[in-house]
Amino acid sequence: QLQLQESGPGLVKPSETLSLTCSVSGGSISTNGHYWAWIRQPPGKGLEWIGTIYYDGSTFYGPSLKNRVTISVDTSKSQFSLRLSSVTAADTAIFYCARHQNQLFDYWGQGTLVTVSS
Amino acid sequence: QSALTQPASVSGSPGQSITISCTGASSDVGSYNFVSWYQQHPGKAPKLMIYEVNKRPSGVSNRFSGSKSGNTASLTISGLQAEDEGDYYCFSYAGSSTWVFGGGTKLTVL
Numbered sequence: 001q002l003q004l005q006e007s008g009p010g011l012v013k014p015s016e017t018l019s020l021t022c023s024v025s026g027g028s029i030s031t032n033g034h035y036w037a038w039i040r041q042p043p044g045k046g047l048e049w050i051g052t053i054y055y056d057g058s059t060f061y062g063p064s065l066k067n068r069v070t071i072s073v074d075t076s077k078s079q080f081s082l083r084l085s086s087v088t089a090a091d092t093a094i095f096y097c098a099r100h101q102n103q104l105f106d107y108w109g110q111g112t113l114v115t116v117s118s
Numbered sequence: 119q120s121a122l123t124q125p126a127s128v129s130g131s132p133g134q135s136i137t138i139s140c141t142g143a144s145s146d147v148g149s150y151n152f153v154s155w156y157q158q159h160p161g162k163a164p165k166l167m168i169y170e171v172n173k174r175p176s177g178v179s180n181r182f183s184g185s186k187s188g189n190t191a192s193l194t195i196s197g198l199q200a201e202d203e204g205d206y207y208c209f210s211y212a213g214s215s216t217w218v219f220g221g222g223t224k225l226t227v228l
Contacts, residue, residue, distance in 0.1 A: 045222075046121070046207065046219060046220070046221045046222040047156075047158075047164065047207050047209075047222065048219060049209075049216075049217045049218065049219060052215075052217075060215040060216065061216075062119070062217075062218075063119045063216065064119075096163055096164075102169070102170075103150075103152035103154065103169070103170070104152075104154040104166055104169040104170075104209070105154075105156070105164070105166060105209075106166055106175070108163035108164060108165075109163065110163055111163055
């Protein structure tokens with residue numbers, strides 16, 4: 001059974017860079033056709049697709065955050081990562097990683113809350 | 119790229135049917151049959167309920183169905199049960215390797 005687990009600091013200061021990692025287990029991160037995504041959800045609000053990466057490093061970003069986001073993959077560690085720069089309180093959210101295949105998300109991590117505050 | 123439009127809330131009594139709409143544009147919902155629906159219970163990760171407009175993943179009840187007409191996709195839940203209460207989100211391919219969620223709908227089972 002594929003499992004995804006987010007990890008990273010739960011508190012980030014304004015103007016700094018948020019960094020999270022998603023560890024994939026129970027399956028290969030390098031499987032053809034399987035992409036990997038980050039999604040966020042501000043407390044009490046809706047879901048927002050942040051971006052998606054393929055194991056070869058190809059990336060696709062949502063328009064609202066693309067100037068501040070970098071998603072990378074480390075196939076040797078079966079992990080992919082998110083970096084969001086110049087954060088503000090508006091970036092406080094639960095961040096989910098998910099498998100993005102065939103235009104849908106079929107496996108999700110449990111989510112991790114990141115609070116932006118000094 | 120704007121979020122897809124969903125009603126903020128819908129409600130129904132046990133046994134009834136409800137429909138949640140998801141309105142996009144000709145550039146997303148209207149152009150692709152890549153609409154999926156997710157159910158989210160409080161404190162939990164979303165769960166895939168419908169994909170490619172009207173297909174159900176293995177294990178999802180056949181009380182859940184999806185459809186699309188023009189720029190609007192819909193999720194229908196028949197025989198409403200208490201466990202169906204939660205938030206529902208639509209999601210669509212929007213072209214140029216971008217995707218967009220709906221704003222979400224809170225379903226209350228009365």
